[in-house]
Amino acid sequence: MIRAEHLSKRYRKKVAVDDVSFDVVTGKVTGFLGPNGAGKSTTMRLMLGLDNGSGKTTYDGKALHEYSQPSKVVGILLEAKAFHPTRSAHDHLKILADAGGIPHSRVDEVLDVVGLKDVAKKGPGKFSLGMSQRLGIAAAILGKPKYLILDEPANGLDPEGIAWLRQFIKDYADANNAVFVSSHLLSEMAQMADNLVVIGKGKLIASTTIDELLASNGGSGVFVRVKNQSKLEKSLRDKNIDFKEQDGGLAIRGTKTDTIGELAFASGVPVLELSQHSASLEQAFFELTAGAEEYHAKPEGKK
Amino acid sequence: MLGSLKSELRKIWTIRSTYVVLAFAVIIISLFAFYSEGMRAGYDSVPADNAFKLANLLSAAITNLGMFGALVGILSFTHEYRYNTIMYTLTTSKSRTRSLLAKVAAVSIFSVFFTAFVTLLAFAAMYIGLAVKGLTLGPQTFDLNLLWQVLLVGWGYSMFGLVIAAFIRHQAGAIAAFFLVPALVEQLAGLLLKDNRAYLPFMALSQTAPPQGMTSSDLILSPGKAALVVLAYVAASWLIAWYLFLRRDAN
Numbered sequence: 001m002i003r004a005e006h007l008s009k010r011y012r013k014k015v016a017v018d019d020v021s022f023d024v025v026t027g028k029v030t031g032f033l034g035p036n037g038a039g040k041s042t043t044m045r046l047m048l049g050l051d052n053g054s055g056k057t058t059y060d061g062k063a064l065h066e067y068s069q070p071s072k073v074v075g076i077l078l079e080a081k082a083f084h085p086t087r088s089a090h091d092h093l094k095i096l097a098d099a100g101g102i103p104h105s106r107v108d109e110v111l112d113v114v115g116l117k118d119v120a121k122k123g124p125g126k127f128s129l130g131m132s133q134r135l136g137i138a139a140a141i142l143g144k145p146k147y148l149i150l151d152e153p154a155n156g157l158d159p160e161g162i163a164w165l166r167q168f169i170k171d172y173a174d175a176n177n178a179v180f181v182s183s184h185l186l187s188e189m190a191q192m193a194d195n196l197v198v199i200g201k202g203k204l205i206a207s208t209t210i211d212e213l214l215a216s217n218g219g220s221g222v223f224v225r226v227k228n229q230s231k232l233e234k235s236l237r238d239k240n241i242d243f244k245e246q247d248g249g250l251a252i253r254g255t256k257t258d259t260i261g262e263l264a265f266a267s268g269v270p271v272l273e274l275s276q277h278s279a280s281l282e283q284a285f286f287e288l289t290a291g292a293e294e295y296h297a298k299p300e301g302k303k
Numbered sequence: 304m305l306g307s308l309k310s311e312l313r314k315i316w317t318i319r320s321t322y323v324v325l326a327f328a329v330i331i332i333s334l335f336a337f338y339s340e341g342m343r344a345g346y347d348s349v350p351a352d353n354a355f356k357l358a359n360l361l362s363a364a365i366t367n368l369g370m371f372g373a374l375v376g377i378l379s380f381t382h383e384y385r386y387n388t389i390m391y392t393l394t395t396s397k398s399r400t401r402s403l404l405a406k407v408a409a410v411s412i413f414s415v416f417f418t419a420f421v422t423l424l425a426f427a428a429m430y431i432g433l434a435v436k437g438l439t440l441g442p443q444t445f446d447l448n449l450l451w452q453v454l455l456v457g458w459g460y461s462m463f464g465l466v467i468a469a470f471i472r473h474q475a476g477a478i479a480a481f482f483l484v485p486a487l488v489e490q491l492a493g494l495l496l497k498d499n500r501a502y503l504p505f506m507a508l509s510q511t512a513p514p515q516g517m518t519s520s521d522l523i524l525s526p527g528k529a530a531l532v533v534l535a536y537v538a539a540s541w542l543i544a545w546y547l548f549l550r551r552d553a554n
Contacts, residue, residue, distance in 0.1 A: 078387075079390070099392065
């Protein structure tokens with residue numbers, strides 16, 4: 001397990017990360033969400049000791065520098081284009097292999113895994129963003145680390161690449177590893193993450209499972225349209241069930257169609273429409289991070 | 304540590320700029336030694352029978368070209384920040400100190416190679432130049448102390464370059480500073496310091512391998528003293544660079 005405790009980082013007067021603590025559990029994919037400028041990349045850099053701040057991060061109880069070969073503990077992808085443009089992809093990985101005490105045979109293996117074997121001898125300066133991401137993933141898995149920390153790994157990947165990455169990340173975590181991944185693609189995150197860490201303006205907003213997050217924020221609920229709405233409203237109030245009027249019916253949070261169907265029947269109210277609604281991660285994300293955005297866009301012409 | 308060193312050496316040898324710098328050095332030293340010291344031998348300013356001809360050629364070669372060798376170290380260090388590969392360097396190594404030591408060791412090894420390469424090439428080019436003109440090298444006086452002096456000059460330039468790169472980290476800024484310090488800053492400081500200018504870093508370095516045949520009264524600092532001054536600067540500046548390397552964010 002990766003345990004991040006009280007991570008903080010300040011740039012002069014601006015607090016980039018403010019006392020953030022969370023766990024990244026083995027065997028799971030933990031998504032890392034937050035608006036632009038929320039401090040996600042800085043948090044990841046603090047976890048790896050790349051930035052000097054306060055707090056500590058342990059990997060199975062030990063700080064990264066306590067391991068003799070850190071690249072066999074954690075693999076990273078923080079920036080797609082982190083390579084020298086004229087040094088071949090193969091040499092780039094050999095350099096990392098040398099430093100990490102990893103045999104050179106592994107370089108060919110990972111290039112094959114990410115599908116870059118044919119361009120291994122080329123300088124990556126002219127690689128597309130997607131190819132660069134693949135090279136970054138190859139670098140991350142070079143040491144067969146137990147933990148992966150990936151910052152926006154899906155950026156620039158084509159749909160086939162995204163599907164491959166999703167499956168790769170899930171399989172990697174399933175093999176008793178842990179993946180900590182940030183992404184702005186919420187639909188992707190919803191499909192691959194088991195747990196979520198959400199931050200905004202440098203502060204931890206939530207650290208929970210994806211199901212709990214969806215249930216408690218913009219959570220699942222029921223939409224019901226009936227003939228005598230006021231009668232059903234009274235029955236709901238009597239049962240202390242919250243609801244709101246929506247689209248000519250009632251939206252009721254945190255409940256199931258069975259409950260509302262039985263209540264309507266007991267109240268003698270004919271039901272015209274009854275459906276279960278699951279909140280999307282996008283809805284939950286917006287609810288959670290409302291007011292925590294660092295940058296706001298405005299429609300053109302509006303002041 | 305050995306793995307980090309191998310990694311750093313591979314970084315030097317797997318980028319184009321290393322070969323561009325070497326090619327540049329080959330061209331300059333070949334022209335200088337072949338033409339000026341070989342083909343023009345026998346003119347008043349280039350006496351063919353000078354007993355210190357070989358020794359002076361070697362010290363002039365490294366004193367004038369040492370800066371090119373140092374460029375490789377500067378580029379190697381600053382590329383890490385320019386292309387952000389420093390994040391890999393620091394997360395694959397057990398400690399930042401180890402990473403820095405590996406860099407210093409790799410650049411030191413390269414500087415020894417570069418010094419040997421430049422001096423041997425200079426000697427070969429001069430010899431060919433003399434042969435083309437039908438001359439042979441006369442009896443030479445060669446003080447063996449020159450070997451360590453030449454090596455120290457090559458290494459000293461590389462260390463000064465690397466430490467400037469470690470301070471500044473920005474590639475263009477570090478290269479500019481590396482050339483401006485000896486060419487401008489030390490020259491201006493020298494106007495104020497008069498004879499004490501010999502204790503400035505690059506001035507001291509240039510006196511480490513002085514032209515042969517000079518008496519001690521011709522030199523402000525003896526080669527041994529100059530070497531000690533250089534070593535003191537290298538040690539002190541690396542202590543600061545080490546502290547900064549540990550404390551700064553890696554970006």
